[in-house]
């Protein structure tokens with residue numbers, strides 16, 4: 034009896050999902066030899082259980098990247114880490130903990146997951162494409178054992194009842210398979226389709242991400258407002274540049290731009306005083322070798338797209354127009370010098386290197402602090418109290434000697450190497466230090482002079498090209514659509530049987546089956562039953578049963594065993 | 604000359620300033636909301652306490668409700684009187700069929716639903732808090748009314764803040780926490796209109812009051828404008844969906860916790876000589892494990908696509924702001940971890956051997972990742988995603 038029920042039920046829900054069956058542990062694997070082992074390993078790899086473990090491992094493996102500085106994100110912090118804990122850093126480095134996302138172990142997990150995904154999805158897609166072409170199975174013999182069931186007797190003709198059922202199920206857009214005394218319908222194939230689309234789309238996201246990382250090229254460039262020399266997109270023009278392994282310098286697009294104007298607004302009131310509110314860069318850009326110049330605007334969050342490249346505004350600061358003359362009055366240096374902000378009120382630091390002083394004179398280097406709204410604190414020294422140019426001042430000390438530029442060792446333009454230099458002293462032996470306001474000139478003890486001609490803002494642009502963004506986006510859209518379908522569509526089957534009963538009346542049976550979690554099957558079957566009543570009214574109650582209650586005690590037993598079956602199967 | 608330009612700049616920049624009166628109002632709303640939530644919590648407590656009076660009857664009920672093989676809810680609908688209407692707890696007129704033998708019954712064949720495990724009717728198991736006690740029921744209704752009142756004040760808090768700064772009130776952790784707590788209550792109230800989940804109220808108010816408490820004490824920041832990096836409509840899409848997801852996932856996590864507790868309780872009761880624990884009086888009155896598990900699954904599955912969308916919207920915003928859509932910033936990394944953990948949970952539910960308790964542990968692990976991504980990453984790990992003023 035119980036075997037009978039199982040077979041019956043299995044036939045009824047055959048092919049409703051291509052989800053893999055629970056993993057079976059058959060004994061005697063070892064007897065299978067190498068090929069058997071390979072097959073077994075493949076089965077394991079593509080099983081849900083292993084996919085689950087790989088998923089958990091993947092998230093576990095990502096954790097260190099948020100606790101330990103990453104080279105790809107903040108190389109500076111990594112070198113700092115090396116300086117502070119050399120021993121530990123060495124050890125971490127061996128484990129590739131500073132490069133989690135390019136480490137072999139992270140790669141191993143996602144490649145395995147990728148293989149698992151493909152190995153899982155291809156057969157499922159194949160099975161589903163077959164299921165899409167298969168008619169639902171005929172009504173099981175014992176329909177009352179199905180999860181939702183109703184039966185009643187009617188005086189209507191069996192053929193008419195089936196015809197009405199066909200109309201009703203068609204209206205509900207069930208796929209139908211008629212047989213002599215019954216009708217089978219199935220609906221909700223989109224669940225499986227959605228699931229497969231989702232998983233394939235995940236592969237798409239992964240591939241797009243990889244392509245992006247391999248072919249991307251991006252770099253930064255600081256431009257001072259109004260500077261005549263702008264930026265032209267070639268490798269040498271960048272302040273810094275990163276690229277993927279397959280990036281091709283020859284493929285760089287021809288364009289360029291200049292910073293015409295930079296507007297900045299800061300909060301003047303309240304606890305957030307000094308917080309940036311709005312930055313807007315007006316640029317003149319051209320595309321192609323001799324393209325006509327056009328005007329564009331770039332804001333934070335609103336990049337400018339030029340061809341396939343995007344230009345982002347990342348940060349701003351102040352540059353100082355400086356003129357240095359030697360003791361003979363000859364201009365030794367002139368130009369804007371970029372100062373880097375050190376705090377939210379734009380207290381900035383920078384250096385001025387003057388290598389070309391007249392022959393015979395030593396080179397000069399200035400070390401400076403710039404404050405857009407200057408203030409003097411007995412403890413902190415000079416600093417800025419507001420990021421706008423309300424009361425700008427440059428505080429300078431100066432050195433003479435060799436800047437070390439000619440040694441061939443690359444130098445930071447923001448740091449002065451004073452190893453071979455000596456600080457200028459005042460007559461009283463104190464270090465020379467001066468406060469310069471825009472327009473002012475100061476003379477050094479040796480007769481050279483420095484003038485602060487003016488202050489202009491600069492903007493830091495990021496120029497980046499990362500192919501595959503569109504593919505990633507479309508894949509993600511497909512993934513979400515597939516996900517919604519696979520989670521919310523219910524796959525279900527319904528059967529209607531109408532047969533002549535022993536008393537000459539027609540016995541109608543309606544049943545429904547779903548493997549999907551979520552309520553509503555009963556309601557749906559009830560709605561079908563209610564609609565069928567128009568064509569198959571319940572026979573007046575002189576008959577043996579009103580239909581509501583199936584042969585009670587036995588049915589209860591059956592129901593329990595069905596429920597128990599379900600549990601086992603899960 | 605300089606003074607004039609500076610004054611002009613001042614004038615231009617005060618346009619962005621904050622309406623202090625509204626900001627003050629918002630704070631008063633917040634304190635009132637917290638106070639009333641607390642009252643509602645006590646009213647829920649009273650509901651449980653008075654409902655516990657008829658303890659004896661319940662204990663025997665609790666023991667009955669522990670069948671060995673078949674889930675309790677599976678057996679119920681098989682009874683002839685289990686009309687569809689009854690099974691779904693709806694007050695549809697057809698429920699009159701329960702009158703037995705009436706004309707209506709004869710005319711309307713009813714569907715027998717027997718496999719509740721797959722049909723999900725179990726989710727309508729509302730537990731039994733009041734135990735039929737009238738006073739308990741009254742307190743329950745008072746508690747819900749107070750919750751609704753506090754919810755309105757709570758919403759008022761955020762509205763006032765939003766109008767005070769003329770932007771959506773999700774600009775810092777204080778505002779974000781307040782919004783998430785609002786969504787927890789909203790999820791509960793929405794659920795309440797569809798299913799008998801009043802029993803859940805006491806558990807929902809715990810994280811709500813805690814979150815708001817932390818928000819006003821630790822995270823509080825004055826109303827303020829946003830830094831330019833936060834001016835993006837993608838950001839608003841990202842944040843609003845994240846808030847709804849986070850809020851609703853609280854309910855999923857609660858259901859998982861209660862599932863684990865109730866499941867242990869039932870296992871204990873099945874023993875020969877069950878040891879009783881002080882909290883058993885709560886355990887015996889909450890719904891069956893199957894029903895709790897299903898509630899957890901439904902909430903998590905419903906929210907997973909939305910949360911996926913929130914992460915994607917964040918990536919789109921990051922692309923606009925920083926020129927890369929995914930850069931393994933700590934916040935991004937933890938979103939990824941959280942997302943994968945929830946995906947693992949959904950897989951676990953579909954896989955033999957991982958269902959039940961293991962799936963519930965995964966659900967809680969995933970929620971813990973979400974919590975860490977919010978509190979841990981925002982407060983202890985420095986990344987690009989720093990919030991203005993905390």
Ligand code: HEM
Nearest residue numbers: 050052053079080081084146149150153519946949950953
């Ligand atoms: C990044 C990796 C993955 C993610 C994020 C993911 C996500 C999901 C989600 C959200 C579902 C829906 C669950 C449900 O219907 O309740 C699902 C279903 C499924 N996944 Fe994955 N998955 C991933 C990898 C895999 C892999 C590697 C496999 C193959 C071994 C796999 C096999 C399946 C199967 C068979 C189902 C359907 C379960 C059912 O129909 O009941 N998934 N997946």
